[in-house]
Amino acid sequence: TKIFAPGAPLPYSTDTSSAFYKAAVENYEYSKKLTRKDSMLAQSWRDIPPINMNGVTRLNKLLIGFLSSQTIFLDQASLSFLKQNISMFDAINATFAAKFKYNLLRPITYIRNEMGQSTYNTVIPTLQHPAYPSVNATTSAASALIWESLLGPQFGFTDQTLSALYGSFEYKNIQDFVQQTGEQRVSSGINFRFSVEAGQRLGKKVAEEVNKLPFKIK
Numbered sequence: 533t534k535i536f537a538p539g540a541p542l543p544y545s546t547d548t549s550s551a552f553y554k555a556a557v558e559n560y561e562y563s564k565k566l567t568r569k570d571s572m573l574a575q576s577w578r579d580i581p582p583i584n585m586n587g588v589t590r591l592n593k594l595l596i597g598f599l600s601s602q603t604i605f606l607d608q609a610s611l612s613f614l615k616q617n618i619s620m621f622d623a624i625n626a627t628f629a630a631k632f633k634y635n636l637l638r639p640i641t642y643i644r645n646e647m648g649q650s651t652y653n654t655v656i657p658t659l660q661h662p663a664y665p666s667v668n669a670t671t672s673a674a675s676a677l678i679w680e681s682l683l684g685p686q687f688g689f690t691d692q693t694l695s696a697l698y699g700s701f702e703y704k705n706i707q708d709f710v711q712q713t714g715e716q717r718v719s720s721g722i723n724f725r726f727s728v729e730a731g732q733r734l735g736k737k738v739a740e741e742v743n744k745l746p747f748k749i750k
Contacts, residue, residue, distance in 0.1 A: 536626035536738050538730040541636050541664040546646050553646075555724045559639040560649060562719045569699075573712070574655040574720035576698040577668060584694060587668055588620055591675045593693050598683060607749045612682050614747070619674035619739040626734060627670045628661070636664040639721050654721035666723040669731030670738075672713045676706045677739035 545552045579586045585593065595616055599609045638659075643652045679687065685706055692700045703709040714732055717723040723731075 535741075536622070536734060538626070538630050538665050538734045541634055541730065542724075542726050544636075551726075555726055556639055556642045556647060558725060559718065559721050560643050560647065560652060563652065563721060566655065566719060570716065570719045571655050572698040573701060573716045574722070576694045576701070577713070577716060578656045583697070587671055588617075588624075590693050591620065591671060592616065594689075594691060595675070595679070598679065598687075598689065602683070604682075608682075611747055611749060612678065615681075615739075615742050616675050616678045618745075619678055619735070619742045620671045622742070623670045623674040623735045623738040624667060626738065627665055627667045627731065630665055630730075630734075631662040631667075634664050635662050636727070638663045639724055643721075652721075656720055656722065658722060663723055664727045664730060665734055666714070666717050666727045666731035668717055669714045669723070669728040670735040673710050673732040673735030674739040675735075676710045677736050677743070680706050681743055 542552045542555065543550075547553060576584065577587060577590075578584055592613070595612060599612065604612075640652060640654055640658050643649050683706070687706055688702075688704045689709075690700050690702045691709075701712070703712065710732060714728040717728050718725045
């Protein structure tokens with residue numbers, strides 16, 4: 533976790549000219565212009581088993597779909613799952629080590645208490661652990677780098693894993709997926725943007741190291 537530490541978040545401040553305050557303003561302003569698609573995307577990433585699958589399961593299900601659409605040998609497919617899951621779980625460990633080191637409050641707490649917006653609410657219930665960094669952004673970015681190494685960065689796809697509940701979501705390439713998945717954490721009010729960006733950097737960094745491991749396919 534020391535190797536993959538994301539560094540400190542923005543310095544906490546209630547000064548209206550500070551970067552921290554402006555980050556919270558972004559979350560608040562987003563709540564005024566949310567589209568139905570924004571809300572559905574955020575709802576689709578909510579962990580509410582057995583209605584929704586959790587994020588790790590969803591990312592693995594996406595990989596199953598990718599592999600099914602390609603001509604890939606079983607050993608290569610197995611290695612892809614191995615890399616993705618090592619990346620995700622190492623990234624999750626590093627994320628939670630940072631979360632409880634910095635113990636950063638969630639946007640909803642700041643917006644209600646420091647900005648005086650007592651009626652502000654998030655699209656989905658706020659998670660019961662610290663805000664920095666975003667674990668959803670971390671696992672998505674870690675998976676995405678593994679996908680790119682297998683399929684190439686320009687691989688586009690449609691996520692239909694929960695289409696019966698929330699519709700499907702199209703991505704022109706893998707980084708578009710990373711961007712949109714991170715954005716829903718900001719638009720829904722669950723995370724500050726800097727928490728998402730730190731999670732994305734962390735996930736990518738972990739996956740880069742996993743890609744360097746000397747795996748052998750016999």
